[in-house]
Amino acid sequence: MLALQERDLAVAAVQKDLDALLPEEAVLDAELAAQTKALDDAQAAVGSAETRRQELEARIAGYKQMQERRRQQLEYVRGAKEAATMMAEIDMARGVLVKEEAEFVRSADWVIEAEKKLKDQVKAHAAVVALQAEARAALAERRGAIEARLATAAEARAGAAEAVRSQLLVRYERIRRGRTPVVLVPLRQDACSHCNTAVPLQRRQLILQGQSLESCEGCGVLLYVEE
Ligand SMILES: [Zn+2]
Known part of the structure; x- marks a missing residue:
């Protein structure tokens, strides 16, 4: 039974070696996750820049339509006062339209800028993946070696357990838990x-x-x- 306990302690020691790899693996995972998030954010930024541009485009089209309608109405207006009011409205709408169109021009730059950032993030992400490849391979190799040791230790443990009378083994297992x-x-x-x-x-x-x-x-x- 002492031999069984020794085997159990050996299994626990190997398990501890295995657990010791977790922090190193976690560091790599966290680094990659941060990079992936930055990439996702950049992707989302391109999407919202494009959406903004489309929204502006639609709004400008709407303004233009309204302006056209005002101009048509102006042709049918007879009273001078009414015509002056209409003209003022058209002027004001024209001012708004000019501003919106300037914004639309700028929005093209935002899309370009966001796409450039996305490109940079794709590069940065690929760089981290490449940079981690060696460390991950080394970790996987270490994990594989420890897992092999664990399998050997577990087998030896099973062998030692077989040598213990079943009644005692039950007692042993109960205390161990x-x-x-x-x-x-x-x-x-x-x-x-x-x-x-x-x-x-x-x-x-x-x-x-x-x-x-x-x-x-x-x-x-x-x-x-x-x-
Ligand atoms: Zn005691």
């Missing part, structure tokens, strides 16, 4: 070396004689005597 990191703990003087709870003389003798496997009353681990 509990809070203590180890299942078998040596007696230190007359106490459990895990939690320091004193073990009564009678039980100590049973343990010493190897007649039964006693568990600690304090923490529940199985006690044994070190050679």
